[in-house]
Amino acid sequence: MAEIQLPYLLFVGDEHQESNAKTAFGVRQWRPEACTGQWNLPGGTVDTGLPKLTPAEAVARGARSLLIGVAPVGGQIAQHWIPAICEALEAGLDIVSGMHTRLGSVEVIRDTAARCGRALHDVRHGMRQFPVASGVPRAGKRLLTVGTDCALGKKYTALALTRAFQAEGLAATFRATGQTGIMISGAGVAIDAVVADFVAGAAEWLSPANEPQHWDLIEGQGSILHPGYAAVSLGLLHGSQPDAMVLCHDPRRTHIDGYEGFAIPPLDEVMHLHLLLARRTNPAARFVGIALNTSKLEPRAAEALLATTTERHSLPAFDPLRSQLKPVVQRALAL
């Protein structure tokens, strides 16, 4: 795909519920230096704490792209957003969207972008073709976050670990596999939108050969345990050829979300299954930590759980947003 041009102006439309602007808040949290400001339409009240700017003002401060930071109902482009998107194109911004509807499918957006020479990025959709995976080992180190289910912290864990590696002075790159991750990093592959034959190949492309001591921190997707998404997870696992894995889990979740009959097995069984599969493309694959989402637990209960988990599995257990991550980095470096 064409590289996304940073920094962003965050478009939050006429939204007034923060929960509908998760994308804007996620990018604001993880890439504050990539956010010039936010743009509310009349009636909108969402506040990310950034300066409120029009497209023209944002361009004057260096913004390169308008990021659609709100999720419209049904993933479609709201009619009253179309003039706003065109105004941003006219002002000189590319558009970055994670909506189901492709930007270019709206004629006036497509025509305005062409006339102004601006790029339209639909990060939810496949933006290029990939080869079938080669399985050939490549230089550099890779850590993949894997999970017991969807939506329990694989992206945040990979982002937090990227910071932790960099804080130790190590060369480390976050590799995004979903739309919010792509928006945060400005690059990546929406891996679940890739045709099944090419998922592992896309994962190989995403974390290419690198310096021997460089670490890619790869955002996991779905779960090997998920009856719907395991194919995505396995292709990503095989193509990533991880040296290190971190298992992400929400301790309050006993079953796959929305799939009653599908209990989450004990964590040691889950890790055993991942190792069996991962070692097909990297015989040296190991777990280096367990990330627990303890956001809904009292601090003392969270600490106790992390201590028990660390002891039971002889691996550093941590909360990516609460804990020191140095033990995980050290564990990975010791491999």
Added chain:
Amino acid sequence: MAEIQLPYLLFVGDEHQESNAKTAFGVRQWRPEACTGQWNLPGGTVDTGLPKLTPAEAVARGARSLLIGVAPVGGQIAQHWIPAICEALEAGLDIVSGMHTRLGSVEVIRDTAARCGRALHDVRHGMRQFPVASGVPRAGKRLLTVGTDCALGKKYTALALTRAFQAEGLAATFRATGQTGIMISGAGVAIDAVVADFVAGAAEWLSPANEPQHWDLIEGQGSILHPGYAAVSLGLLHGSQPDAMVLCHDPRRTHIDGYEGFAIPPLDEVMHLHLLLARRTNPAARFVGIALNTSKLEPRAAEALLATTTERHSLPAFDPLRSQLKPVVQRALAL
């Protein structure tokens, strides 16, 4: 997808090498009753043993579709085939193709089909959208052929077993997951062309709820062991929710074809891994046989190998094209 209309006129073009007409020979072998005749262009010598007919003659004998039974170099439509394809449309035939190039991308073919009210089937490509898999168990019995690699008999095994089940008076349906299988059965899903998120959902759709004693014999794809295609195989495995599996193997193959570093593990390890994964969506999943492709072995060596394999794994080992399949059917019925 729209159902393919049978029987076929097999188009073998100006081909004179049998090996380039595998599709025609496969359909001829497995669905002889669905083949009205073959059509050679001037200079073509491939002979499937069927009557040589023009499209008009074939229509007069009941043919409904022209099947492109030869694989052109690069999967593209040869220029000099285009008038022939249009002649078939004019004569009243639909067109069924497994080529990379979509039939409808050739303007004169698209226009002629529209004018004549004929259907164009591109079986290599996804022809419909699928939901994410539900994981919900459904009535009816399912057998999935799985393999240690690609291209070693998973389709033939499923076809041969379908015949064997039917020979015992059982209700049984072959479910195609690849283009040749789809051409043979007239329906199915090219599972490797499905977007990764929906592979398991497509597999659920392919073998829907049925009578409790009805068997679906599902054509496997790729291999869980394959560094490029495992995602496809796992999605198909999860969505198929097989009660029974048959492991297909080529005893002369020690490594994944074209992937030097990827040895094929011992068969009991391969079956263990499949059971671990299959039991996520069907806890009762079992192996009921091992299909060995012994076509390159002397009959006596083949017999000895089948006997040894049967004994070692306590499962009927068989060659789908040489052996009695009744023991496998009985094993499945005994589950």
